[in-house]
Amino acid sequence: MAEAMKMRATMEGDVVDVKVLIQHPMDTGLMKDKKTGKLIPAHFIDLFVATLNGKTVIDAQWGVGVAQNPFVGFRIKGGKPGDKVAIHAVDNLGNKFDGEEIVA
């Protein structure tokens, strides 16, 4: 998917501030298509993993409560400029979303 993920990783004092934006419909499976009246099947990210230089810092299991185009912001202690922050996300249909950013 072109441009499915946008990321930013900067230093805020002595912690790394990371912001991630993933383009995804995050359909819950409970909404109906207004035109056809049929249920829109569930399609949402259920795994979100963040790593710093390969070491896992976040390992999250998401549910349907997360809104469309999820925006995640978090801080990592012990990071420094030049470190690599990587995001790996997988949705319930098996699609993978990956992105990485060097800390500014």
Add this chain to the structure above:
Amino acid sequence: MKQKLTSLLALLLLGVSFSVYASPAKDRSALIKYYKQKLPDIKFQDYIYGALAMNPDAKSQYDSFMEFPSYSIDLDKGKSMWEAPFKNGKHFSSCFKHGGKNVAGNYPYFDNATGHVVTFENTVNACLKKNGEKELEYGGKEMGLLTAYARSLSDGMKVNIKVKGKGALAAYEKGKKYYYTRNGQLNFSCASCHVQNAGKFIRSDQLSMMIGQASHWPEFRGGTEITTLQDRFKQCQKNMRAKPLKANSEDYNDLEYFLTYMSNGLPMLTPVYRK
């Protein structure tokens, strides 16, 4: 000086028509003086932030959000719409001066030929019509996203609305009259909140000053809901328990003309975040 200002304002609020001696420039400078006195700690340049200029904590949250706005994916949709060629091969940029760069500050303008105010969105639809494409719905999501991107090409441009000639002046006066006229169940006018009570709280929200309100549209309210200036008129009227008008109605276009003129000299920024 205070006496003179108060009586001038009282006359404006009573809707007395100054039409023979009317001067939009005088109206604007009178209001700027009024706000300088009412909200002395806020710099003129910061009027574009409205209520955010009155609350440092809210402003820092806004700044933090704007560093990496979560609406950037939606904005990309607007960019694709702007850059996509029509069936005949032409682009939106062919319908605007300088290809659409640094032009948004000139809208709306009064068209002497048709005798009506022309908004930026009117020009977008005229462009679509001219090129054999389907026009966009005023107040719809597509128009919102397209103009969010298109107007961003004018970021930094100072609002530069001209009111010259009888027709333009009449439209300006109509917009001004609408602004100062009470309506709806709560019997408020726009001025009741944004002039008389700017800086005060209405429930949990602080009221912004009228000058600086029109320079930053459309917005993403809550970071997700694309909202044009006229969408916001509708929302405000609903809040006042007044019947909202339709987008692109003559009254709303005249109101937009008046309000945008009042923000002359302030730098534009589109889109922005509001809560």
